[in-house]
Amino acid sequence: MLDIITRLFPVWAILISIVAYCIPQGFEGITHWTASLLMLIMFAMGVTLSSSDFKRVFFQPLPVIAGLVLQYSLMPLIAWLLSRLLHMPQELTIGMILVGCASGGTASNLVTSLARGNVALSITLTALSTLVGVFATPLLLRLYVDAKVTVDMHGILKSIFQIVVFPVGAGLVFNYFFNRKMDSIKRIAPLVSMFAILFLISGLIAVNTKTILSLGPLVVAGVVLHNTIGLIGGYWGAKLFRFDEATCRTLAIEVGMQNSGFAAALGKLYFMPLTALPGTLFSIWHNVSGSLLASFWINHPIRTVPNGGDDPLQSRHNPI
Template structure:
């Protein structure tokens, strides 16, 4: 039952976004909840991990290194170029770059499972990029938008450390100690993460309700294009380098799906509510595109197995 509810995440995100767009006054007062909710999401990620998960990095260093390089090169660069092409405002440019500069999102692990990709590898990639984002995200943001707006890179670094590393570490320690009690609750923690990100998206839509109605279609196209290029780039670059299809699918999902919740929080904390909007919309879109892609790949896998 919990898995079924979780698998409909894109639907819940869309429905709640419509609800908060029509009733912004119901969520604006929860603005202060955004940071605690992100911390909860990171804790839920940590509590499903064990130290043994990190040993996978030693088993597949090439594919993980490639994924991280693609993640932190393609996504911020494409975000910047697309923003300039669509002539987005400075605030939206910052939001787009933040989405590109953060780590892979935990939703990628769910999509990897649905797409019949390598889930263990996906989790490892997410953890590695999440930990690297503490150092990388602030300075990539500085590189791309530092000439446009002031970027407090060092402050961002400490914020990401507190928002990402500490909750993940605490969750991991708790899982190591109480593994046999927590193992059966992994689905519950996944659902808790989904509820949290849906609520974060709803708050951002509510805060930006007036601006959303006046935004051009160009922002929606920019966000969709950003995600699609990440997915295609991750898949075909990996394929050109000779990796198998299962690994290519895993990398594509990891590169194209971002920790947009973190992008939202950083935008709200250091820039503006409008800068948080690309992250909120990306959260909805990348789960829809990821679910569609997972459905296609899963069907292909079934047909392939049936033909053998």
């Protein structure tokens, strides 16, 4: 039952967004809990991780390195280019870049599982991209954002430690010391994360209702293109390394899906409410697109040839 509820996350995200847009006064107060909700999401992720998730980098170094490089090089660049091509105002440009500079999305592990990808690699990439993002996110933000814009690097770094490092670390510690007693908590962790993300989305939609109508189509176009190009770039970037099909699917999802809720929170905390809009809409869209892509791949299972490799014809059926 819990699994079914979690898998329907894109549906819940769309429904709560519609409700929050129509009745914003009932959700505006949630934004005061933005940091707390993100800390809960990060703690829930930390609880499901273990030291073995980080050790895999020594056994699968090339896919891990390729995934991290593709994510932190491709996504910020795409965000910057799209914001220029679409002539976005400065507030939205910063929001797009924040999404591009964020770590891997917390829902990517579930989508990878549905898509028949390499779940262990997905977990490792999500965990490592979160750690790398502690320093990569503020540095890339400073690189891509106009030098005339004041960026509170110290404040952003402090928030990253508060919202990401400490909760994930606490989750890891709990999992290490109370591993045998954590089974029930691990089972509900994805559900807790899902509800926290839904609350986060509803609050950010509610405080942006006035601007969504006028700027919504522009942001939606940017978000959809950003996510789509990320999925394509991740998949074919992996193909260039001649990775197997499961790894290619995994890298597509890990690169294309971002921790956009965190990006939206940073936008609201350090810039202005409008800056949170790209991250908010990305949070909705990338779960929808990820689920649709996973559904396609479920119907196109990975075929193996006698020597244990992927069927060379399988790649012809991939949409990206």
